[in-house]
Amino acid sequence: MLFPKWVNTVPTVLAMGGGGATLMTVALVWYYFTPKFWVMGYMPEQPGAGFSHQIHAGKLGMDCRYCHTHIEESPEANIPHVSVCYGCHAEGRLNPRSYNADRIEFVRTAYQNDEPIAWRRVHKLPDYVRNFPHHVHLQAGVSCYSCHGQIIGMPVVFQAESLSMGWCLECHRAPEDHLVPPDKVTELTWVESELSERRSMSRRERRVHTSDLIAALREAPPENCGACHH
Ligand code: HEC
Ligand code: HEC
Ligand code: HEC
Ligand code: HEC
Ligand code: HEC
Known part of the structure; x- marks a missing residue:
């Protein structure tokens, strides 16, 4: 079983002592043990020597x-x-x-032997998320980097983002943090430095910087329940 990084902070919380700390621990454990936090960092063992x-x-x-x-x-x-x-x-x-x-x-x-290699799936949304169109995101200029992390540095793929509903919506509300020219979406090194530069801009500057890409979207990224759940 793979423990995510936050587990390291649990002993500190326990060491604080007192009723408040106990309550906080209960709250933390209850919160973090929900499945979406378990899958962060998920890295199943792959068959054979794997694929780097x-x-x-x-x-x-x-x-x-x-x-x-x-x-x-x-x-x-x-x-x-x-x-x-x-x-x-x-x-x-x-x-x-x-x-x-x-x-x-x-x-x-x-x-x-004409057999497929039994790769184990890393990223998986729950079945009640009916609609996640990969191609729409790529055509709009969302890079693999924004959703899968720095894949070209991974000897073994792991899940770098939570894939929670809050995570989807955070980008849908502020696409200027992520949009790049669609022909650059697979250039992960370029994207990483572009997005890191962008973090030192104000939100207004980011919107100006990406105004052409935002204007080219077919529609604003959806926030209505039906778009993702039907
Ligand atoms: C375009 C050619 C190319 C393709 C396609 C390719 N490989 Fe490789 N692969 C290489 C080369 C070249 C090396 C040696 C790299 C080195 O020595 O640094 C390598 C090395 C490896 C290794 C040994 C390194 C290690 O991780 O132990 C494995 C295993 C491997 N490839 C698996 C795969 C699998 C599985 C696929 C298909 C999903 C694949 N390769 C597709 C070119 C390719
Ligand atoms: C030579 C073939 C090859 C290339 C090139 C390649 N991949 Fe993969 N990719 C694979 C194989 C095989 C797997 C399944 C094994 C694994 O998960 O490691 C995979 C798995 C993945 C997964 C995990 C899928 C899951 O199970 O959730 C992601 C994400 C991914 N690749 C992204 C990328 C990105 C981004 C690039 C370009 C920077 C890329 N791949 C380039 C062959 C390739
Ligand atoms: C907007 C976010 C987002 C972007 C951009 C994105 N992905 Fe994904 N990817 C996901 C999610 C979410 C899943 C899981 C989908 C599911 O379970 O239906 C996934 C699944 C995958 C899988 C596993 C598919 C399978 O059936 O095993 C691969 C491979 C993959 N992505 C590769 C890529 C590559 C390569 C790129 C860039 C060219 C990319 N993704 C861009 C979010 C994204
Ligand atoms: C990093 C940014 C980003 C993330 C993360 C992201 N999206 Fe999006 N999504 C977009 C953008 C930008 C669009 C608008 C594309 C357009 O209209 O051209 C979009 C559009 C969509 C659409 C509308 C598709 C259509 O046909 O119009 C759906 C559905 C959607 N996203 C689902 C999801 C789900 C589910 C997740 C989380 C698992 C997710 N997205 C995560 C950026 C993101
Ligand atoms: C952009 C896509 C998107 C939109 C829009 C969206 N959801 Fe979700 N929703 C998700 C994803 C992805 C998950 C699965 C990840 C998770 O459990 O956090 C999810 C999970 C859920 C769950 C299960 C939560 C749990 O913890 O089991 C409920 C209930 C839900 N959504 C209701 C809604 C409602 C109500 C709306 C409208 C107000 C909505 N969703 C809008 C993507 C979306």
Whole structure:
């Protein structure tokens, strides 16, 4: 079981002593133990040697869309078929000295047996959230970075954001904190420095800075219940 960072602060709260502190602890535990806080940092173990975004998207500089091919046209993101991996990792294709060849054995086995690799899902909204269209967000200029964190630095993908309703609405109310030109959404290093610069601007400056992108939205990001729940 993986404990999120806040667990470290629990002993401090306990050490404060007194009735107030006990009540606070109860409140904290009750609040934080609700599922949405448990999933922050969620990082399931992946099959075989796993898949490193740090190597492929970071070091080798592969674009997200090389593998997540339908992301700009489809409400759902896709995970690549093993044949995409095999395109590079076929027997004898890559110089095995550049990495330990044993580590890609699971890729070759899956391909040869014509079986999918059983990747474990990291990000998952509850079923009662009926509508989360990936493509609409990308076309509007919301980067993978805003919702999945700095993926190109991750040897193993983990959930960087809470994915709670409050999190969705926070951005829907202030898209100027996140919008970038749509052709930059997969350039995660560029986006990271752009959004960090933006944090030193006032809200008014951020709105001026992104006015073209806000004007290009098909409509204001929705806050009505039906938009996400039907
Ligand atoms: C060479 C193929 C490849 C490239 C390039 C790639 N990915 Fe992936 N991605 C995968 C595979 C395979 C998985 C499933 C295994 C895993 O979760 O690590 C995955 C999983 C993910 C997940 C987690 C999905 C879940 O289960 O919730 C996210 C988020 C993601 N990728 C984002 C990105 C982003 C952003 C980029 C570009 C910076 C990118 N990927 C580039 C192959 C790729
Ligand atoms: C465009 C070519 C390309 C594709 C497509 C590709 N890889 Fe790789 N992969 C490489 C290269 C090159 C290395 C060696 C990198 C190095 O030595 O730093 C590597 C290294 C690896 C390693 C060994 C490093 C480690 O983490 O232990 C694994 C495992 C791996 N890839 C799995 C996959 C999987 C799974 C997929 C499909 C989702 C995939 N690769 C798709 C080029 C590719
Ligand atoms: C506005 C937020 C947002 C943006 C932008 C975003 N994602 Fe996601 N992504 C999510 C959420 C939320 C989920 C879980 C969806 C669900 O459970 O229906 C998800 C799921 C995924 C999955 C898992 C799909 C599966 O079926 O296993 C992948 C892969 C993924 N995203 C890749 C990407 C990539 C690559 C980008 C950028 C090109 C990106 N996402 C941009 C929020 C976002
Ligand atoms: C980082 C910013 C950001 C986050 C986080 C985000 N959204 Fe959005 N969302 C937008 C923007 C911007 C639009 C407006 C797109 C347009 O109209 O062009 C939008 C539009 C939508 C729409 C309307 C789609 C349509 O067809 O008009 C839905 C539904 C939606 N978001 C659901 C969600 C849900 C559910 C979550 C949380 C799981 C979420 N969004 C998180 C920025 C965000
Ligand atoms: C932008 C998308 C979005 C909008 C708009 C939205 N929700 Fe949600 N809602 C979510 C997401 C995502 C979750 C799941 C995450 C969570 O439990 O926090 C959720 C969860 C919920 C839950 C379950 C909460 C729980 O803790 O079990 C209820 C009830 C709910 N929403 C009601 C509403 C109502 C009522 C409205 C209108 C006032 C609304 N939602 C508007 C995205 C949205």
